[in-house]
Amino acid sequence: MIRERKVDNRHFIPCLVLSISMLAMGSQAAQAALLDGMMDTVEEALAESLAEKNERLTTGNFYTDSSPNAHGPIGMMGEHTHEAGEVMFSYRLMHMWMHGTRHGTTRITNDEALDLGPYGVVPESMRMMMHMAGFMYGWNDTVTLSVMVPYILKSMNHRNRRHTAKFTTRSEGVGDIQLGSLWRLWAVEAPSLGAHRFHLNLSISVPTGNIQPTDSTPLRPDGQRLPYPMHLGSGTFDFYPGITYGGEKGQVSWGFQAIGTLRAGKNANGFSKGDAYQINIHGAYAIVPHWLSGSVRLSWHDWKKYNGADPDINMRVVQTGVPARLGGQRLDVLGGINVLLPEIMGIENRLAVEGGVPVYQYLDGQLETDSVVTFGWQGLY
Ligand SMILES: [Cu+2]
Numbered sequence: 001m002i003r004e005r006k007v008d009n010r011h012f013i014p015c016l017v018l019s020i021s022m023l024a025m026g027s028q029a030a031q032a033a034l035l036d037g038m039m040d041t042v043e044e045a046l047a048e049s050l051a052e053k054n055e056r057l058t059t060g061n062f063y064t065d066s067s068p069n070a071h072g073p074i075g076m077m078g079e080h081t082h083e084a085g086e087v088m089f090s091y092r093l094m095h096m097w098m099h100g101t102r103h104g105t106t107r108i109t110n111d112e113a114l115d116l117g118p119y120g121v122v123p124e125s126m127r128m129m130m131h132m133a134g135f136m137y138g139w140n141d142t143v144t145l146s147v148m149v150p151y152i153l154k155s156m157n158h159r160n161r162r163h164t165a166k167f168t169t170r171s172e173g174v175g176d177i178q179l180g181s182l183w184r185l186w187a188v189e190a191p192s193l194g195a196h197r198f199h200l201n202l203s204i205s206v207p208t209g210n211i212q213p214t215d216s217t218p219l220r221p222d223g224q225r226l227p228y229p230m231h232l233g234s235g236t237f238d239f240y241p242g243i244t245y246g247g248e249k250g251q252v253s254w255g256f257q258a259i260g261t262l263r264a265g266k267n268a269n270g271f272s273k274g275d276a277y278q279i280n281i282h283g284a285y286a287i288v289p290h291w292l293s294g295s296v297r298l299s300w301h302d303w304k305k306y307n308g309a310d311p312d313i314n315m316r317v318v319q320t321g322v323p324a325r326l327g328g329q330r331l332d333v334l335g336g337i338n339v340l341l342p343e344i345m346g347i348e349n350r351l352a353v354e355g356g357v358p359v360y361q362y363l364d365g366q367l368e369t370d371s372v373v374t375f376g377w378q379g380l381y
Contacts, residue, residue, distance in 0.1 A: 022181070022202065032060040032141040034200070035186040046188060055190045062141075062187050062197055066340065066348070069253040069284035069293035072246070073336040074352035074376040076280055076297070078146065078201045079244055079257055081182045082138035082380075090134035092376040098126040101319070102361055102368035113319060114161050116365040121318045126156040126229065126367050130175070144182040150175035152209070152232050156367075158318070160218070169226055171213035176205040176233040180240070194249030201242035201259055209233015211269055212312070225312045227320035228273075229367070235267025251286040253293075266308055274304025274327055284338070295336040295354070302329045305364070319365050330369060331360040350378040 039059075047057040062081055064070035072079035074092065082088060101113035101122070110122045131151040139145050152175045159166045180203035189195035209232035214223040242259030261276040282297035306323030313321045320326075334356025341349040355373040 022183075032062065033184045033186050034142060035198075036060060039186050043188065046190070046193070050190050050193065053192060055192055057193075058189045060187055061189060061195070062184050062199075064197075064248070066290060067248075067251075067253075067286050067293065068291060068338040068340040068350070069251075069286050069295065070248070071338060071350060071352070071378065072255055072257075072280075073282055073284070073295045073297050073334065073354045074338070075299070075334060075336065075354040075356075075372070075374040076257065076282070077148070078180060078182055078203070078242070078259070079246065079255060079280075081144045081184055081197075081199050082136055084138045084140045086136075086138040086380065088134075088136040088378055088380045090132075090136070090376060090378040092130070092132040092134065092374055094128075094130040094132065094372070094374045096128040096372045097370045098128075098367040099124070099370050100368055101365060102363040103365045105360070105362055107368065108365075110159070113365060116319060117322065118316050119318050120161050121158050122161070123318065123320055123367055124157045124159055126154065129153045142184050144184075146178075146180035146182065146203070148178040148180070150177075150209075154230050154232075156230060156320075165218050167218055169215040169217060169230060171210070171215065171226055171230045171232060173210050173213070173232050175209040176238065177208045178203050178205040178240070180204075182244075194247055197246045199244050201240065201244055201257075203240040205234070205238045205240070207233050207235050207237060207267065209235075211235040211267060212310075219317070225310070227313055227318060228306065228310075228323065228326055229320045234263060234273045235269060236272050237264040238262065239264065251289055252283070253285075254281075254283045256281050261303075269310040269312070271306050271308035271310055271323055273306055276301065276303035278302075284336075291340055293338045295334075295338065297332075297334040297336065297354070297356070299332040299334060299356070300330070301332075303327055320367075325364040325366060327364060328366065329360070329362040330358050332356045332358050332369075332372065334372070346381050348380040350376075350380070352376050352378070 133149045135147045137145045153172045155170045183200040185198040187197040211231045213226045217224045239262045244257040246255040257280040263272040266272045279300040284295035286293045305327035309323045336354030338352045353375045
């Protein structure tokens, strides 16, 4: 027998306690890296082999030089850490375009999409735009703190089964505010080895985004609660544990990042978005040293279907209203450019753009992503 799960936030307290105790630990941290002292055997072995080449191993140096690719592609988050006392402000503008329905790995027609259920309406396309204000602060040599505030605009175009009506719904507002921390783990470098840096990502998002946006539809001109993809937040506290590795040698840099999304229970409307994870692999090259770099990134997203359902969203009208159909997978290939501008009044300015397209997509009868573009500015001092 399946046991019904009530609205619960039982993951919340343990995760919060863990976060607070880790922060308390971070405030005590005198060393630059959490794994200091634990990697001694590895470091000794590395140092020995380097000694044969007359090289010395440097450990615990997380400082990244002023190269444009010292920061990852702008579409990535939490891929770099900061020195104690360093402050960074950022602004990102993200765009995502979606068009046509995908069922499994196949693109299907709108009429076929309508026949996946008893639906009377099919979404033809969607545009998502996000302004994101970011703040990072090097609390000490171990911990970097961050805050991200998104402002989201969504619009979705539909038509009905009989081709007699077309309509657009819109939602707009602040998304889920994310509070993050980055924990330096371990760093080694040597001339022939390059630099290798590892850190932990530990973030939490607060359910500030609207999960009951309304707009007028032909069915309810006075306003109808919009289906899940039009929501601006998850409605739950979400945790994002992750690990990031970054490497650098000469003009070349590369990195790996894996980040999960864990939802704490169900939200007030009786559902939760599915857990998810993302894996990024990227490489970059400083085409013009200290000024311009280009990057290539592979980004894998996997998100589970929703649990539960909002009783005020009808599952029989449109595919986007079916929680069990909202899981998927996607592999994006992205190209980017980072520009490092000369310092102005002590502020190091960075401009970057990154765009990409999916090369693999698995969806359960939902709008497929066609392209994503992120533009960003970062100011450090
Ligand atoms: Cu930063």
